Amino acid sequence: xxxxxxxxxxxxxxxxxxxxxxxxxxxxxxxxxxxxxxxxxxxxxxxxxxxxxxxxxxxxxxxxxxxxxxxxxxxxxxxxxxxxxxxxxxxxxxxxxxxxxxxxxxxxxxxxxxxxxxxxxxxxxxxxxxxxxxxxxxxxxxxxxxxxxxxxxxxxxxxxxxxxxxxxxxxxxxxxxxxxxxxxxxxxxxxxxxxxxxxxxxxxxxxxxxxxxxxxxxxxxxxxxxxxxxx
Amino acid sequence: xxxxxxxxxxxxxxxxxxxxxxxxxxxxxxxxxxxxxxxxxxxxxxxxxxxxxxxxxxxxxxxxxxxxxxxxxxxxxxxxxxxxxxxxxxxxxxxxxxxxxxxxxxxxxxxxxxxxxxxxxxxxxxxxxxxxxxxxxxxxxxxxxxxxxxxxxxxxxxxxxxxxxxxxxxxxxxxxxxxxxxxxxxxxxxxxxxxxxxxxxxxxxxxxxxxxxxxxxxx
Numbered sequence: 001x002x003x004x005x006x007x008x009x010x011x012x013x014x015x016x017x018x019x020x021x022x023x024x025x026x027x028x029x030x031x032x033x034x035x036x037x038x039x040x041x042x043x044x045x046x047x048x049x050x051x052x053x054x055x056x057x058x059x060x061x062x063x064x065x066x067x068x069x070x071x072x073x074x075x076x077x078x079x080x081x082x083x084x085x086x087x088x089x090x091x092x093x094x095x096x097x098x099x100x101x102x103x104x105x106x107x108x109x110x111x112x113x114x115x116x117x118x119x120x121x122x123x124x125x126x127x128x129x130x131x132x133x134x135x136x137x138x139x140x141x142x143x144x145x146x147x148x149x150x151x152x153x154x155x156x157x158x159x160x161x162x163x164x165x166x167x168x169x170x171x172x173x174x175x176x177x178x179x180x181x182x183x184x185x186x187x188x189x190x191x192x193x194x195x196x197x198x199x200x201x202x203x204x205x206x207x208x209x210x211x212x213x214x215x216x217x218x219x220x221x222x223x224x225x226x227x228x229x230x231x
Numbered sequence: 232x233x234x235x236x237x238x239x240x241x242x243x244x245x246x247x248x249x250x251x252x253x254x255x256x257x258x259x260x261x262x263x264x265x266x267x268x269x270x271x272x273x274x275x276x277x278x279x280x281x282x283x284x285x286x287x288x289x290x291x292x293x294x295x296x297x298x299x300x301x302x303x304x305x306x307x308x309x310x311x312x313x314x315x316x317x318x319x320x321x322x323x324x325x326x327x328x329x330x331x332x333x334x335x336x337x338x339x340x341x342x343x344x345x346x347x348x349x350x351x352x353x354x355x356x357x358x359x360x361x362x363x364x365x366x367x368x369x370x371x372x373x374x375x376x377x378x379x380x381x382x383x384x385x386x387x388x389x390x391x392x393x394x395x396x397x398x399x400x401x402x403x404x405x406x407x408x409x410x411x412x413x414x415x416x417x418x419x420x421x422x423x424x425x426x427x428x429x430x431x432x433x434x435x436x437x438x439x440x441x442x443x444x445x446x447x448x449x450x
Contacts, residue, residue, distance in 0.1 A: 126321060128321035129321060129323070131284055131321075132321045135316075136337060136385070138333075138337045142337065146323065149325075150323060150324055
């Protein structure tokens with residue numbers, strides 16, 4: 001297969017600002033950003049609690065969250081589909097095949113990533129951080145926020161990973177979004193569709209956008225880590 | 232001088248092993264103490280208990296004649312009165328000034344006053360030229376001085392220092408010793424756990440010695 005021609009065409013589509021391409025890119029971005037923005041605060045809070053506090057049933061909760069990491073996204077999509085379908089418990093909300101359904105799916109996918117990364121970041125924090133904050137007069141809440149701030153690059157890595165995972169997610173997005181052009185077609189679902197139709201130029205163009213996004217967020221994080229002057 | 236702190240029947244151990252058992256001990260206000268004893272005698276543990284970081288097996292203490300318990304019933308208000316500094320102090324990965332202001336912010340000091348006291352603390356520690364340096368990049372001696380200044384800026388009623396001169400080179404030790412002497416001269420109540428002979432022999436500093444589970448006070 002000659003890939004040169006589709007690749008050249010892909011660059012053309014990007015430079016021309018093909019409207020179908022831009023719609024898919026825009027949808028991918030805003031749904032991913034909204035999903036991460038909504039799920040990050042409760043996930044980070046739960047990750048902190050699981051890392052710092054001891055309570056009955058804590059271990060099973062951690063194991064469950066870790067297990068969710070390896071859950072196939074298409075299964076998460078199926079569960080959300082059943083939940084949102086007309087006869088499902090949330091069917092009255094009529095969210096199926098809308099961007100809101102995709103956001104909900106993305107939140108479920110990002111949730112275990114954010115929690116597990118936060119647990120790891122907080123457990124890796126120097127125990128003197130929390131003690132120092134407490135000794136200087138901070139209450140429990142302020143000392144907890146101080147600890148989170150000290151591991152901010154670890155939390156940032158969690159957010160970046162969560163974003164990277166959902167922005168390139170395809171199984172759940174197709175299940176609950178339906179891949180409707182102009183409404184729920186995003187980068188990964190468009191790649192899957194265009195490739196199945198034999199239109200490689202669209203797929204290559206969108207794939208390049210995804211790779212640039214992945215590279216961009218990781219470069220940004222590395223730059224932040226460098227500025228942090230951490231040990 | 233009146234007693235600022237009195238330990239009453241304080242016992243700590245790990246498993247069957249009794250680390251220390253102190254029937255009664257008084258710490259006078261405005262006085263500096265060195266807490267000596269062999270490794271494992273419980274010096275750090277005692278300081279951490281007084282700072283509300285570790286529980287006791289038995290006993291309580293009186294602070295200004297008011298009864299206070301160790302963890303888990305350690306009074307929250309004492310965290311702004313008794314301040315502990317780790318052997319290797321931790322400076323937050325923010326800025327030197329933020330570190331100085333942290334405890335002041337916890338006490339609700341207004342921003343302008345915080346800034347003034349933070350700048351004063353930086354100057355007291357002799358770190359004016361290192362103001363822009365990320366705290367993680369400071370040397371061990373500079374971190375120790377910054378931690379002392381951070382605590383001093385809070386004007387706590389009792390300062391607990393854990394081996395402040397350990398692992399420092401000669402010059403850094405000398406500068407830290409000078410700051411300890413200043414705290415003594417300012418009549419702050421300070422307990423310093425240490426092995427350092429130069430700290431132990433600082434004039435005007437009382438000595439507490441822990442060994443074999445007992446604590447003795449020397450003049």
